[in-house]
Amino acid sequence: MLINQLDETAMRDVRVACATLFSEELAYDDSFIENLSIETVEKAYWQKAKRCYHHLSPLSSRSEAQEALNDVRNSLETLTSFLRTDSQMVDEAPRIGKIIAIGGAKGGIGKSIIVANLSVLLASKGFRVTAVDLDLGGANLHLCLGNKVLLQNNINDFLRKRVDSLQDIAIKSEYGPYLIGGDSAQLGAANIDFGRKLKLLRAVENLNSDFIILDLGGDTSYNIIDFFLKADYGIVVTTRDSASYIGAYHFLKAAMYRRFNRLFGPESRFRMYKNHQLEQLIREMMNPADGGWPKSINDLLEKVRQEQPDHFPFMCEVVENFNSYLVVNKVPNRLLRTFDVNPIITRIQQVTRTWLAKEVTYLGSISFQPEVENSMIDLVPVVAKYPKGKMAEELGSIMSKLFEQEI
Ligand SMILES: Nc1ncnc2c1ncn2[C@@H]1O[C@H](COP(=O)(O)OP(=O)(O)O)[C@@H](O)[C@H]1O
Numbered sequence: 001m002l003i004n005q006l007d008e009t010a011m012r013d014v015r016v017a018c019a020t021l022f023s024e025e026l027a028y029d030d031s032f033i034e035n036l037s038i039e040t041v042e043k044a045y046w047q048k049a050k051r052c053y054h055h056l057s058p059l060s061s062r063s064e065a066q067e068a069l070n071d072v073r074n075s076l077e078t079l080t081s082f083l084r085t086d087s088q089m090v091d092e093a094p095r096i097g098k099i100i101a102i103g104g105a106k107g108g109i110g111k112s113i114i115v116a117n118l119s120v121l122l123a124s125k126g127f128r129v130t131a132v133d134l135d136l137g138g139a140n141l142h143l144c145l146g147n148k149v150l151l152q153n154n155i156n157d158f159l160r161k162r163v164d165s166l167q168d169i170a171i172k173s174e175y176g177p178y179l180i181g182g183d184s185a186q187l188g189a190a191n192i193d194f195g196r197k198l199k200l201l202r203a204v205e206n207l208n209s210d211f212i213i214l215d216l217g218g219d220t221s222y223n224i225i226d227f228f229l230k231a232d233y234g235i236v237v238t239t240r241d242s243a244s245y246i247g248a249y250h251f252l253k254a255a256m257y258r259r260f261n262r263l264f265g266p267e268s269r270f271r272m273y274k275n276h277q278l279e280q281l282i283r284e285m286m287n288p289a290d291g292g293w294p295k296s297i298n299d300l301l302e303k304v305r306q307e308q309p310d311h312f313p314f315m316c317e318v319v320e321n322f323n324s325y326l327v328v329n330k331v332p333n334r335l336l337r338t339f340d341v342n343p344i345i346t347r348i349q350q351v352t353r354t355w356l357a358k359e360v361t362y363l364g365s366i367s368f369q370p371e372v373e374n375s376m377i378d379l380v381p382v383v384a385k386y387p388k389g390k391m392a393e394e395l396g397s398i399m400s401k402l403f404e405q406e407i
């Protein structure tokens, strides 16, 4: 396994899987991991699985054995998906692209329009771009990209193993970017298991593109939040209406809780990160006994400072390293020229500071343009129709701010 290609999270997933299938000692042995083959992993899986099946017979320990079996299966999926990716990398040497995820907790605020036009804009500058539709229930990115025909294949075909690689279902759209279409329900929290989500995350990451742009839809399920957390740049879209920007805080808060959960909670099956009391505390703050909203991250940090002081600095570090970006869409033209749009941004930033203990970075606004509505009728992305128009200019300035340079 090419471990120097793996980031910290990926490396942790690999070590967890190795600890489950082999031993804790081997999970820390880099040369062992480097020399792992699919055959060795499969052999270890069968040995462990057989032991679980054996324990499945006495009814008393059934659920425990079932849980162990799930762990073993997930570990197999994890390691084989990394090993397959490795062999793909050797064969096809895909470039590792930057992932930009576009999310927000509400429909109709322009996420898909932004993903489509941003993809067209970056493709027009010569980048290889793939737009991926991960919107649950509302997959329509293909329409925003001008694709009038029904998609032959979508992400579900990859998840159901009807196609071997995600790259195989990418189609080149008429306006430059590649498109991986969505279909929906399968991605729902209940339907996609850990191993398959991991497989999809890896596959998305290894798409052969300079930029991989994800349309996350308005969903805040963990499966979708995990894509937001994996992205190099996580952008939340809002409009000026309060339901939309309250949705934006909830999305970010859910993402931050998810990050804590993955580090300390049940999904972190790695002893060094696991902490029962802290896990309990995070759970209580996330699902308050009074049935209210999850507590703010500031409240969580304060509680950790009092009750788990050893973990306080690390928790603060996690919050500090949580970067997120904000784009305000559908701003009336007259407001863009005045400062009226600023109070909303100030308000959003204030709230993120208070709730999240970390301010979201404002990247810019996109004006309300009738051309956008027309683009959904004639199915030509605005940026393709007006390459020097307002949408291209506004998205260009948002990208410059994001990359802190002209691209
Ligand atoms: N900047 C804009 N100006 C005018 N209309 C817009 C703009 N952005 C989005 N829209 C309109 O809002 C509708 C919903 O956008 P869409 O991208 O599908 O939202 P989401 O993906 O968030 O559900 C689009 O059909 C489009 O008509």
Ligand SMILES: [Mg+2]
Pocket: 111, 112, 113, 135, 138, 140, 215, 217
């Ligand atoms: Mg959408």
